[in-house]
Structure formats: structure tokens, C-alpha cells
């Protein structure tokens with residue numbers, strides 16, 4: 001079953017009087033249960049693609065079709081994605097409210113998921129700025145999945161974390177994926193991370209998809225010069 005279809009997507013940023021192209025003719029799809037990696041160097045347009053798909057960036061043309069409601073996003077910097085004015089309990093119950101879950105069930109579901117992502121119940125009354133980076137990313141992941149979205153777009157969700165914490169957060173994300181059954185567009189500039197968790201990979205260079213393949217096949221036999229260069233640089 002299809003979760004997302006993107007066809008001929010181009011996007012621009014305007015600075016002063018120039019409208020600069022950032023994405024050019026991007027086409028791909030994502031099926032149910034898949035973890036699709038999007039890898040490319042910094043500035044290649046990965047975040048712009050994520051933001052365009054979720055309607056956070058508006059200057060684009062092409063076609064984006066969502067087959068599930070309320071796709072969610074996890075950002076690299078949970079400082080910015082978590083609202084500093086609200087407690088964790090609010091952060092976790094708000095998506096349930098937005099999804100129409102009755103008030104009586106919200107608190108219980110939020111507390112259960114808080115526990116599931118490895119955070120103590122006392123933290124429910126705390127604010128994001130009182131947490132460590134890893135704890136904040138656990139909350140950001142919990143908030144993204146709590147209303148059971150069909151699609152989670154994770155934009156460099158572990159890039160700001162220590163390697164040990166990275167591994168824990170990736171494991172958590174993949175465990176929750178299995179339990180909740182969402183599909184994931186997973187963005188990273190780090191091929192090691194992509195290799196660990198993705199079923200299939202899109203390689204982006206200069207705003208275009210230059211290669212697409214199953215993860216094993218891509219790593220075994222990269223075709224595009226840019227992908228070869230990326231793999232060599234990662235060794």
C-alpha cells in the first residue's frame with residue numbers, strides 16, 4: 001500500500017530578487033512499513049524536500065500525495081521542535097487532542113508512552129529545557145508517533161547526539177516503528193546510520209535524486225559517481 005507519492009517536485013528559495021532553484025524534478029514513492037533513507041551532503045536539499053512534503057515550505061511545484069492523515073516530523077534539534085512553554089505531558093497529549101482522541105484517554109496514553117521511551121513519570125510535569133539532548137529527542141519521537149501517524153519524516157534526528165546516544169535513539173525509533181507500524185522517510189548525511197536502519201535509499205546531490213536502490217544493493221554496487229564518492233568518504 002502506498003503511503004506517499006512525490007512526482008516532479010521542484011522547489012525554490014527567494015532571496016532579494018532572485019528565486020533560486022533548490023530541488024529539481026524529484027520523484028519517489030514510499031510504501032507502507034518502509035524505511036526510506038534520504039542521504040546527501042549538507043546543502044543538497046534534503047530538509048527542503050522534507051519541509052515541502054509536509055507543507056512547511058511553500059514555494060514548490062509538482063505533485064505530493066499523502067495517503068495517510070497527519071504525517072509527522074522529527075527534527076535534528078529538539079530544542080526547536082519542542083515548545084518550551086509547555087510541559088512534556090502537554091507535548092504528548094496535544095497530538096492526541098488534535099487527532100480527536102477523547103480527553104479521558106489522552107493522559108493515560110501519554111504516560112504509557114513516556115514510560116515506553118524510557119522516561120520517568122516525574123518528567124511529565126517538566127519542560128523541554130530541563131532535559132538532556134537525548135531525553136528531548138525521546139520526547140520528540142514520542143510526540144511524533146503518539147497519534148499513530150502513517151508517515152514519520154525524521155530529518156537528521158540523531159545528528160546532534162553523541163554516538164552512544166545515537167544508537168539508543170535509532171533503536172527506539174525502529175522499535176516504535178515495529179510497534180506502531182508507521183513508514184519513515186529517514187534523512188541523514190551519515191551513510192553508517194542509513195545502512196543500519198533503511199530498507200531503501202535515495203541519494204540526493206544538488207537538489208536532484210541521483211540514485212535510488214535497496215540498501216544492500218546500493219552499498220554493494222553504487223552506480224552514480226556521487227554515491228561512490230559518498231561511500232569512499234564514509235569508509
Ligand SMILES: Nc1ncnc2c1ncn2[C@@H]1O[C@H](COP(=O)(O)OP(=O)(O)O)[C@@H](O)[C@H]1O
Pocket residue numbers: 013014015022040041042043044045046047048049
Ligand atoms: N530559508 C532559506 N532561505 C534561503 N535559502 C535556503 C533556506 N534554507 C535552505 N536554503 C538553501 O537551500 C539549499 C538546500 O538546503 P537544505 O534543504 O537545508 O539542505 P540539507 O538539508 O541537505 O542540508 C542550500 O543551498 C541552502 O543554503
Ligand SMILES: [Mg+2]
Pocket residue numbers: 046047048155156
Ligand atoms: Mg538539513
